[in-house]
Amino acid sequence: MATKFERREHFEASLGNGYRLLPFSFSPLNDRDYILTNQAGQYTLLDRPTLEDLVRHRLEPRSDAYATLKSQHFLLDSDSNVAVDLLALKVRTKNSQFTNFTGLHIFVPTLRCEHSCPYCQVSRQSDDKTAFDMSFETANRSLGMVFRSPSPAIKIEFQGGEPMLNFELIRHIVVCAERINQIEHRNLQFVIATNLALVNDDVLSYCKAHDILISTSLDGPKDLHNRNRPRPGGDSYERTVAGIAKARDILGRDRVSALMTTTEASLGRVVEIIDEYVRLNFDRIFLRPLSPYGFAIKTKSYQAYDADDWLDFYFCGLKYILQLNRDGLYFVEHYASIILSRMLTPFESGFVDLRNPAGIGIGALVYNYDGEVYASDEGRMLAEMHDKTFRLGNVHENTWEEIMTSSALLDPLEQSFAGSVPMCFECAYQPYCGAEPVFHYATQGDFVGHKPSSAFCHRNMAITRHLIELLRTDEDANRILMSWLRI
């Protein structure tokens, strides 16, 4: 009789011949255990003696650890005849996003803004200076660049300043992009990042007609939001909340998202901030630290707290969010969901900050109001501080080829590549982290950075360790975190 499976002896015969190690990195998880990650970003946990046994070829073939390590491509024996092919396929899948090239294209229709947030990272201008508006000609030339990218998915995001202050230009860009796309047939998407203070029915009807998403800023309860985000009348919160309601009415609930920024005043109030998002019927929050750019540096907002202060804030928030989920409310912490998806799925997220090679230029490009092209939004923020290190060119002066092969892009990409950066190249957390040359340039003066004292490294490793501990020690948390995976 034919059998579907080999007999037990067939598999046992292969166990006596020893094994070979496949490439992997390891780092301490806690005082006892280590995390091991392979080239495809799969991870497993071992204690130090078992790790030592694995590397010294002393691992018992019939042990549970052996079976796990074999199935997850950390070792190879004579029975693993497809393991290398499978691992290579997984590596290829993990990196498949790079063949698509630049998908996110950020336009700055104006640098004007009627808010005067002390933590503003783009150094906005007062709203009567039209010199800081993008012209139609600059927009047309920028759009020409956008469609030079081979990416099958193109997202055009309008940032500011407050982009609604130059809505006429947004209309022009949307119409022109849609016209070009009738020939290009890309998956084209538009997002407006707006404080919603100036939104009205006409604007929202236009957004509805052209399937435009809205991303707004909401820093928490009324007093905190208005303190963080001052504007004439002191009514930023009231306008944002009213704008969210109006936008949802016209566009639909899932077409409106919100982002928060953590200031010193936010630190002790993470539960209230999350409650505000729940009260306004959002199903997620992105707990974000301040970035070291623009007015956030000038007004010393960035220096007001350190990475450990923010991590306390973050872990307190995550604990509360998990409790909300235990109580029956589906509510996601967005940063955790990005890291978890990288840990537990074959795919990479599109999140530009956590990419290696870095997401600058090849993940996102910024077309500033004056035609200057930057490698990232953070690069533009640095330029507003008179540092044009990440300026790639100008749409009026340079071709796509000149911009994408400029040393201002290739040097930071090459130098910050984690595969050749001290500490990163052997770090087991690296598959879940990013290269981030702009952050390290802004905080430490070079594209590589000194990782033992890097706030970026410290923050990401702490969060990843915390998530791994939750996954393995807390059954409830494991179930909840798995439900946040972005596939």
Add this chain to the structure above:
Amino acid sequence: MAKEEADAPRADCDLRFSSAVYSLDTIKKAAYRLSGHCSFDFEVVGGEILCRLHFAQALSSERMAAIKNGFRNEVLDQDLRRTIAEETGPMRNAILAYAFSRTGLQDGDEV
């Protein structure tokens, strides 16, 4: 040395490793990971690698002992990493080459 003297806060300390057991490269890699806490000098003396750790401020003996232990453990880890790299280096390159073959990024590739 009197106990009080041994317990007094200090701004530097020495650690010695056998050069028959560990390479200087392994010690340097371990030192880099601790370079947020202190700076290092290295000297190969006879059959030993002498590491001198310099701190910006004097540390208590307990804190100093914790950092020295951390450094020793990191040296062990780096030695293990060296063993893994030696065994898996060619395989790492082969997997990358295989994963990125036929990507259309090279002339003559068929995607």
